[in-house]
Structure formats: structure tokens, C-alpha cells
Amino acid sequence: MDKIAEIRQRCMQALAECEKVSLLQELKVRFLGKVGEVTSLLKSIKDLPQEERPSFGAKVNQLRNLLEDAFAQRQQTLSETEIKNKLQKEKVDVSLTAVSPWGALHPVTLIENKISSLLVSMGFEVIAGPEIETDYYNFQALNIPQDHPARDMQDTFYITDSILLRTQTSAMQARLMEKKQPPIKMICPGKVFRSDSDSSHSPVFHQIEGLVVDENITLCDLKGTLEYLAKNLFGKETKVRFRPSYFPFTEPSVEVDLTCSNCGGKGCSLCKGTGWIEVLGAGMVNPAVLENCGIDSEKYTGYAFGWGMDRIAMIKYGIPDIRLFYENDQRFLKQFE
Numbered sequence: 001m002d003k004i005a006e007i008r009q010r011c012m013q014a015l016a017e018c019e020k021v022s023l024l025q026e027l028k029v030r031f032l033g034k035v036g037e038v039t040s041l042l043k044s045i046k047d048l049p050q051e052e053r054p055s056f057g058a059k060v061n062q063l064r065n066l067l068e069d070a071f072a073q074r075q076q077t078l079s080e081t082e083i084k085n086k087l088q089k090e091k092v093d094v095s096l097t098a099v100s101p102w103g104a105l106h107p108v109t110l111i112e113n114k115i116s117s118l119l120v121s122m123g124f125e126v127i128a129g130p131e132i133e134t135d136y137y138n139f140q141a142l143n144i145p146q147d148h149p150a151r152d153m154q155d156t157f158y159i160t161d162s163i164l165l166r167t168q169t170s171a172m173q174a175r176l177m178e179k180k181q182p183p184i185k186m187i188c189p190g191k192v193f194r195s196d197s198d199s200s201h202s203p204v205f206h207q208i209e210g211l212v213v214d215e216n217i218t219l220c221d222l223k224g225t226l227e228y229l230a231k232n233l234f235g236k237e238t239k240v241r242f243r244p245s246y247f248p249f250t251e252p253s254v255e256v257d258l259t260c261s262n263c264g265g266k267g268c269s270l271c272k273g274t275g276w277i278e279v280l281g282a283g284m285v286n287p288a289v290l291e292n293c294g295i296d297s298e299k300y301t302g303y304a305f306g307w308g309m310d311r312i313a314m315i316k317y318g319i320p321d322i323r324l325f326y327e328n329d330q331r332f333l334k335q336f337e
């Protein structure tokens with residue numbers, strides 16, 4: 001009986017001191033395993049006088065039950081604390097300012113983020129679309145059939161006869177209008193591709209498409225939106241000018257000029273002495289395009305615009321050659337950190 005009490009005492013103490021779930025298992029084997037101390041006690045019953053055996057046996061069984069419970073309980077407490085500690089240790093303070101050890105946003109991304117966030121603040125929804133596009137969405141749905149001369153304006157990379165690298169984010173106009181009835185107020189930033197390369201043209205560049213379709217939308221809404229963007233990007237003095245132009249998917253179409261941010265409109269080398277810089281194409285969505293997409297052109301009107309992000313970044317940061325954006329020269333990119 002003393003031995004029972006002694007084992008119990010020792011085991012409970014060892015349990016209390018055990019701080020790890022993994023060590024607990026060893027302890028359990030030592031006391032309750034096949035050749036463990038409690039099991040040996042049970043085996044020693046046969047050495048006792050007959051009359052002592054039942055009560056001794058009962059006591060040992062009691063001890064075994066008690067220890068089994070104690071182990072289970074300790075196991076639970078330990079694993080709970082281990083989880084708690086782990087969570088504590090791996091806790092991330094999401095309110096800390098992120099420290100970026102290296103790298104910086106690309107200048108075109110900086111401009112894209114800036115324009116997107118201004119437009120989002122005006123209630124535009126941002127969508128994305130495929131860079132590999134069908135001839136249908138890139139051209140036909142936009143009122144540019146197969147043999148239309150306007151196709152020459154955009155030197156296209158064809159993958160097959162009907163699949164191409166999109167030449168304009170305008171492709172998303174048709175994709176969106178097919179799915180959604182007005183009111184529509186979306187922008188689509190993304191890469192576009194044209195077979196073209198010199199200091200102001202790159203085979204890949206970036207556009208942000210804007211599209212608004214609703215009742216009573218006019219050219220004034222377009223001008224107001226662009227004026228707001230231009231003033232926020234280039235300063236309060238910036239003026240916006242519309243010149244008549246032609247795109248098959250807008251009618252009327254305009255080229256949009258901003259007063260030159262370099263000389264403030266007096267004329268300099270950047271604006272080639274004109275005081276104005278052409279930045280985007282825009283216009284009122286051609287009713288034929290609305291109808292192609294299943295939108296009632298008697299009831300709804302809309303405007304659309306397409307900005308070249310690269311060009312804006314070149315003007316904003318005084319970059320003379322568009323190809324600098326795509327050469328990944330660290331010395332160039334580091335200036336934007």
C-alpha cells in the first residue's frame with residue numbers, strides 16, 4: 001500500500017512538472033505502459049497472500065484510473081497552452097506600417113494607381129479583362145468590321161485569324177455592356193499591344209478605359225470628369241481642350257489635349273511650341289455599339305475614353321523615351337523609390 005501511495009505521489013509530481021506534450025507520452029509509458037510501474041504493481045499481486053489480493057488489486061486499479069485521468073487532463077492543458085503560445089508568437093501586427101526592404105512601384109503603376117483611385121472616388125468600378133482577345137471584342141463589336149480602314153490605325157499582333165493581343169482596352173466596353181445594363185460606370189486599366197516601336201511607341205503599353213452609360217449622359221459629363229482628373233494630376237491651372245476626331249466606336253469622337261504641364265501653355269520643346277499636349281481619345285459611345293451589346297440606344301447614351309498611362313507617366317516624370325519603361329534598368333527604376 002505504501003508503494004501505491006509512493007507511485008501516485010511521484011507520478012502526480014512528474015505530471016505537474018511536465019511542460020511538453022511530447023514528454024508527456026514518455027512519462028505515460030513509464031507509469032502506465034506495458035512494463036510501466038503501475039502495470040508491474042498489478043503483476044506483483046500474485047506474490048501477495050490470497051486474502052490481501054482483492055483489496056490490493058482494487059487499489060491498484062483505482063490508481064490506474066486516477067492516473068489515466070490525470071494524464072488526459074494534463075495533455076489537454078498542455079496542448080491548449082502550446083497552441084496559445086504558438087498563436088502569440090506568430091501574431092502579426094497588421095496595423096504596423098509595412099517596411100519594404102527593396103523594390104519600388106513602376107512609374108506606370110504609380111500613374112495607374114493615381115488615376116484609378118481618383119476615378120474610384122468618383123464612383124467608377126474597376127474591372128479587368130483578357131490581354132489575349134478575340135477579333136470580335138477588340139474590333140467587330142466596336143463597329144470595326146473585318147475590312148474597315150480604321151484597323152490600320154492599330155497595327156495588330158494576330159495569334160490566329162480571329163484571336164489577337166488586344167490593341168485597346170476598349171475591347172472591355174463590349175464585354176461589359178453585353179453583360180450589364182445601364183447604369184454603367186467602369187474603368188478598365190491594363191496592358192495593350194501594337195506592333196510599333198520607337199521613342200514614343202512600345203509594342204506593349206498601358207491604357208485605362210473609362211465607360212459611362214446611363215440616361216442623359218452628355219459630352220459635358222466627359223469633359224467635367226477629364227478636367228477633374230487633369231487638375232488633380234497636373235495642377236489646378238491645367239486646362240482641357242477637345243478637338244474633333246474619329247473612332248468608329250464613338251460619335252462624336254474627340255482627341256483630348258491638356259495645357260502643357262512643362263511650360264503652362266506658353267510653348268516649349270515638350271509640347272512642340274503649341275502649349276498643348278494630346279493625352280487621350282474619347283467620345284460619346286456610338287449608338288451602333290450600344291445596340292451591338294443589347295442596350296437601348298434610344299433610352300441610353302454614354303461616353304468613353306482611353307488614356308495611355310505611359311504617355312502620362314512620361315509627361316509627369318519628364319521621361320524622354322517610352323522604351324525606358326520596359327528595359328528593367330535598375331538605375332532608371334530606382335529613381336522612383
Ligand code: PHE
Pocket residue numbers: 167168169170247250281282283304305306307
Ligand atoms: N481605344 C482608343 C485608342 O486606343 C481610345 C478611345 C477609347 C477612343 C474610348 C474613344 C473612346 O486609340
